[in-house]
Amino acid sequence: MKFTFVRHLVQVGILVLFVLGNLGIFKFLEGNLSGSKLLGVLHLNDPFAALQLFLAGLALSTTAVIGAIIVLVFYALIAPRAFCGWVCPVNIVTDLANYIRTKIGITKNLASFSPKARYYLLVLSLVLSAIFHIAAFESVSYIGALTRSVVYLGGSFFAIFVAILLVDIFVQKRFICGHLCPLGAFWAVTSKFSLIRIKYSLDKCKKCNECLRVCPETSTLNMVGKSDGLVSSECISCGRCVEICNDDALNFTILNFGDKK
Ligand code: SF4
Ligand code: SF4
Structure with missing residues (x-):
């Protein structure tokens, strides 16, 4: 999209x-x-x-x-x-x-x-x-x-x-x-507990780092290449990383409260 x-x-x-x-x-x-x-x-x-x-x-x-x-x-x-x-x-x-x-x-x-x-x-x-x-x-x-x-x-x-x-x-x-x-x-x-987040799946990622190149923030995707996780509240929910990822490793998700922030 x-x-x-x-x-x-x-x-x-x-x-x-x-x-x-x-x-x-x-x-x-x-x-x-x-x-x-x-x-x-x-x-x-x-x-x-x-x-x-x-x-x-x-x-x-x-x-x-x-x-x-x-x-x-x-x-x-x-x-x-x-x-x-x-x-x-x-x-x-x-x-x-x-x-x-x-x-x-x-x-x-x-x-x-x-x-x-x-x-x-x-x-x-x-x-x-x-x-x-x-x-x-x-x-x-x-x-x-x-x-x-x-x-x-x-x-x-x-x-x-x-x-x-x-x-x-x-x-x-x-x-x-x-x-x-x-x-x-x-x-x-104020977005610390927001519901819709970008979720990263390490096992799908081929580590091309394209998401890091397009993200307007410097540290929201710190977990890329390291571990599964949700983006931090500094993310502007722009969807660029989802748009550019060819491996389906990044997607919008409804926050699972059991997940790590
Ligand atoms: S949605 Fe935008 S701001 Fe958030 S992690 Fe992806 S590219 Fe960065
Ligand atoms: S409020 Fe507007 S100007 Fe300020 S960071 Fe957000 S998008 Fe940029």
């Missing part, structure tokens, strides 16, 4: 639904990814943004709290970082950046951040929110900026798109989604 094609179709489809909803043409989804209304009744809110607002001491309505809990439970349970792989529009741009990097043969990085940097930024965002009484990451979020520029048909779309693209091409391979993004880190932390 061509997961990459289907994922990008879903990501674009969600943006199109927002545009149509905000224009009042087809009110399935209205608002944006920080706060939206589904079918005109169900309020949905970004739980990471809600947490920052809470720590900042800013007003959060009961509806917003319930909306954030619904979104948190949905994404946390369905599959690791499903928001990143299947919803976030920045992921489309960073996939394009990686494609361009590979095509033009860029191997050098301008910086060398550890994938752990995003967890430090996650904590920093929360601490700064509490100290300065603002939703710290939300006020600089490239995800919010890109999404709003699309769903409200803003003129800044092209500039934001190009800025994200250039940063991701030149700073470091998979810089934004694999190293920098505190929202990606938030979803990795």
Whole structure:
């Protein structure tokens, strides 16, 4: 199955639904990814943004709290970082950046951040929110900026798109989604018990390592070539490894709670 094609179709489809909803043409989804209304009744809110607002001491309505809990439970349970792989529009741009990097043969990085940097930024965002009484990451979020520029048909779309693209091409391979993004880190932390996971079977694997080449994360497939297992919660559930594996050694599975994580 061509997961990459289907994922990008879903990501674009969600943006199109927002545009149509905000224009009042087809009110399935209205608002944006920080706060939206589904079918005109169900309020949905970004739980990471809600947490920052809470720590900042800013007003959060009961509806917003319930909306954030619904979104948190949905994404946390369905599959690791499903928001990143299947919803976030920045992921489309960073996939394009990686494609361009590979095509033009860029191997050098301008910086060398550890994938752990995003967890430090996650904590920093929360601490700064509490100290300065603002939703710290939300006020600089490239995800919010890109999404709003699309769903409200803003003129800044092209500039934001190009800025994200250039940063991701030149700073470091998979810089934004694999190293920098505190929202990606938030979803990795909250996805520890998600139900749908990629499962690896050592006995089927011919050790071509193609999965390791295409995986956007650096350590989710650490068990490849060593032991059976499930991917970690840093996986973005993109399905690239399943798509590329000719040995049927990697597949989506419903988490067996007896399995090792
Ligand atoms: S890591 Fe951040 S920017 Fe990348 S897909 Fe996830 S939420 Fe979006
Ligand atoms: S382990 Fe597979 S599904 Fe998860 S991020 Fe890597 S390539 Fe994508």
